[in-house]
Amino acid sequence: MQSAAKTASAPIRQTPGRRRKIHAADVVIHAILILLTLATLLPFYNVVLMSFSNTVAVSKQMVYLIPTVFDFSAYTYIIHEPRFLKALLVTIFVTGVGTAVNMLVTVTGSYVLSKTGFPGRKIVMGGIVFTMFFNGGLIPFYLTMKNFHLINNLFVMVLPVAVNTFYLIICIAFFRTLPVALEESAKIDGANDLQVLYKVVVPISMPMIATITLFYAVDRWNEWWYGVLFMTNVNLLPLQALLRELLTNYAQVLSSITTSVSVQNSDLQPEMLKMAVLVVSTLPIACLYPFLQKYFSKGVMIGSIKG
Template identity: 40%
Template sequence: MRDRTPGGRLFDAVNYAILSVVACVCILPFIYVLAVSFTSPEEVARGGLILFPREWSLAAYEYIFSTGTLTNSLLITVYVTVVGTLINLIFTTTMAYPLSRTRLRGRQGVLLGVLITMLFSGGMIPTYFVVSGLGLTNTLWSLMIPSAISAFNLIVLKNFFQQIPSEVEDSAKIDGCNDVEVFFRIALPLSGPAIATFALFYSVDHWNTFFNAVLYLNDSSKWTIQVYLREIVILAQSNIGDSSRLEEMNIQPLTIRMAVVVFATLPIMLVYPFLQKHFVKGVMLGSVKG
């Protein structure tokens, strides 16, 4: 392999410099949030940009964990994320695979209906009436059933299934497999990267669910972690309810907000490395052709 030309080396150097700047711009906010959450109230009160605490403090996290309802809301969010993601994957895969088979009668009509839902929706109030009419209000099912299928993810996964060679399925049928067995034994194992990618998409959506929880859940004991942490931030900012306790613990509202961001973001970020190797491959394979 011949040496790079001076122009090529200069191009690489400029690319590395630009990417380094972009990486710093993306990483610095996370470092700032993490640093402030562990910084003492006195240092936060002095103001300025904090990238590494000079005076460490866990007061913000002690305040967040001081109530038993945090554990309950965390368990509820984990339950909604796990069960909701399973529901999403089951409905999405079982609908995407038949639609990827050109021999399916009425396939184009169903696809048209799916595409229409990507452009038009009934809106918040009609959706609430539907959820209420089904008796799902004030239940955790209201956070999972209405969003059981994402039309965009369905289309991408359908395109992924279409790329599976028909010869593979024909060989399986020659060996005695029916369509259901082909789906479970051939299609699903070959679509691991795509399924892992959409599992990440769905799990992030469920973990961050907030508006639906506020809209459909009236019982505070069923609140998700995002709703509960919002209440903590509101109390800390407005100095109502626990204002005297904040003064006793000498906590700055800013440190509470940053601790809330860390606590709400960290769990789902820890899951990402296990799915990262499938992430790009899964998305690109399903978006090549329609």
């Protein structure tokens, strides 16, 4: 009996025959995924290489996979633009404040509209959906912003886009999947609606909130249209609008900067400048992805499974 008990309690050693077999299908699938990943990263890699290339390498089409030369002329041209720092600060302000306003309005509004007992909910939802298909036009919109004294005001890139209808609907769908018992138990303990939202609902909704925050941050960082439309003061243009100006008015901007930089960049090709603009406009916001990756992988499945 003792020997049998010892045998039963002894750990079972895994024999070589019990190891997981590597099937040919797994190898093929992983190989395909690796090739797709490389095919996705190759254009970005090539953009970075071309932004650091020089005129000779671009004209001879020497930029493919291996860097032949590192030339910072395109980046020097962008950074030496007198309005570059101001435009960067404007974009940082619009991204930070705008994203905060976006999330405040979206989270609170979607939480209220997710309640079926909310009076007039269908009317409000109908008005929200209506804005996805119809708008008042550009001229009435401009006159409205002018009446609110938002011309040459940084908040013109924040308040008119305080909520995205599509993101709001996604948040409403997510809040409907949360267990009602959690809110009821919190209210039994004496919590009001705001406490329930920010102490119970928000912590368990972090995947959705992080995902929507990332979407809003990308939208605000890429904001340029409202800057061009409502900013007559060139010092208040956002970074994306300034970079667009560098591309569309290359000859005029090149003649307006200092003589030393003009001589240095006299042979700068538009293709090199275009790639440098892509890197400058994309890299800062791309740095947010690693910090939100753990939430983003869950948040992309919002609405697909009810649980």
